[in-house]
Amino acid sequence: MTLDRSTIWPYDERGEPREFYYSRYGSPTVSEAEAALGALDGGEALLFPSGSGAVTALVLTLLQPGDTIALAEGCYFGTGVLFQTLAKWGLRHLEFDQTGPPPDGAQLVWLEAPSNPYATMPDLDAAAAHPAPVVVDSTVATPVYLRPLEHGADYALHSATKYLGGHDDTLLGAVVGRDLSELRTVRTRTGIVPAPDPAWQLLRGLKTLELRVRRQTATATELAARLREHPKVSNVRYAGIGGLLAFDVADGEAARRVETSTRLIVNATSLGGVTSVMESRHRWEGDRVPPGLLRLSVGLEDADELWADLAQALEQH
Numbered sequence: 204m205t206l207d208r209s210t211i212w213p214y215d216e217r218g219e220p221r222e223f224y225y226s227r228y229g230s231p232t233v234s235e236a237e238a239a240l241g242a243l244d245g246g247e248a249l250l251f252p253s254g255s256g257a258v259t260a261l262v263l264t265l266l267q268p269g270d271t272i273a274l275a276e277g278c279y280f281g282t283g284v285l286f287q288t289l290a291k292w293g294l295r296h297l298e299f300d301q302t303g304p305p306p307d308g309a310q311l312v313w314l315e316a317p318s319n320p321y322a323t324m325p326d327l328d329a330a331a332a333h334p335a336p337v338v339v340d341s342t343v344a345t346p347v348y349l350r351p352l353e354h355g356a357d358y359a360l361h362s363a364t365k366y367l368g369g370h371d372d373t374l375l376g377a378v379v380g381r382d383l384s385e386l387r388t389v390r391t392r393t394g395i396v397p398a399p400d401p402a403w404q405l406l407r408g409l410k411t412l413e414l415r416v417r418r419q420t421a422t423a424t425e426l427a428a429r430l431r432e433h434p435k436v437s438n439v440r441y442a443g444i445g446g447l448l449a450f451d452v453a454d455g456e457a458a459r460r461v462e463t464s465t466r467l468i469v470n471a472t473s474l475g476g477v478t479s480v481m482e483s484r485h486r487w488e489g490d491r492v493p494p495g496l497l498r499l500s501v502g503l504e505d506a507d508e509l510w511a512d513l514a515q516a517l518e519q520h
């Protein structure tokens with residue numbers, strides 16, 4: 204793990220560029236982090252300054268104006284919003300139920316495993332049977348629980364800001380695939396290039412990834428079971444892997460009361476860090492989610508303490 208912040212490296216004695224020469228083309232710390240993530244996910248990895256940056260670079264590489272993305276409904280809100288932003292460049296998208304086959308006529312299939320916040324798992328076999336390339340956003344599953352390339356997907360995508368970084372202090376994204384040469388060229392030319400410091404933080408995060416997500420999964424499984432028994436909670440959504448779950452309380456007012464009443468669990472957005480965070484998704488997604496839906500990202504705190512915090516917040520009037 205070396206942190207090299209240089210943007211330039213000298214040519215060799217014959218005046219030829221070595222492996223690294225200008226950091227927009229590649230840099231040692233980023234390259235080291237890419238190798239580590241590629242090994243975990245079973246492919247070649249490229250890093251981007253954020254998960255959204257990775258999404259942007261990938262669709263610019265794979266698609267052209269007039270093309271359609273079949274997008275998993277109920278997936279991360281920001282992905283649909285990003286595709287909407289690219290609509291003026293001729294990109295279309297339509298949503299479909301990812302637990303079944305993707306619709307005909309799409310040039311790219313976009314899945315999320317499990318979806319954020321609905322926690323559905325995609326039918327990877329049905330997607331692999333579709334003629335279009337398949338992207339699996341496996342931010343929440345992480346390579347600990349899913350290696351999408353082994354299930355016929357063409358690309359795995361991560362918001363490394365979440366579990367891979369793991370400490371809510373690193374904004375980073377990644378794409379893993381079998382041959383990313385074209386994506387690498389687009390990254391270099393568009394300049395959607397990560398800095399070395401977040402790459403170093405990713406390397407550090409990966410050292411504890413498995414420990415963290417297995418513990419978060421155990422705690423989330425326990426909390427999901429307890430929430431299912433709670434009289435004020437309906438509809439607990441948990442995929443059984445990872446630390447992300449969502450549950451419904453009566454309405455928007457109840458959700459606001461619960462999210463602002465926790466003491467241990469922080470009322471904030473994002474997911475995948477060592478600190479538990481919870482928020483109503485209605486504030487961001489509007490009518491796309493029920494007003495009483497709360498999304499909880501389970502951290503590394505003690506499960507009983509987390510439950511005590513949730514239980515007292517659910518009792519607030």
Ligand code: PLP
Nearest residue numbers: 253254255279319342362364375
């Ligand atoms: N994909 C998923 C599943 C996410 O949850 C997020 C962010 O919340 C993103 C992609 C976007 O990642 P970033 O915020 O790193 O741009």
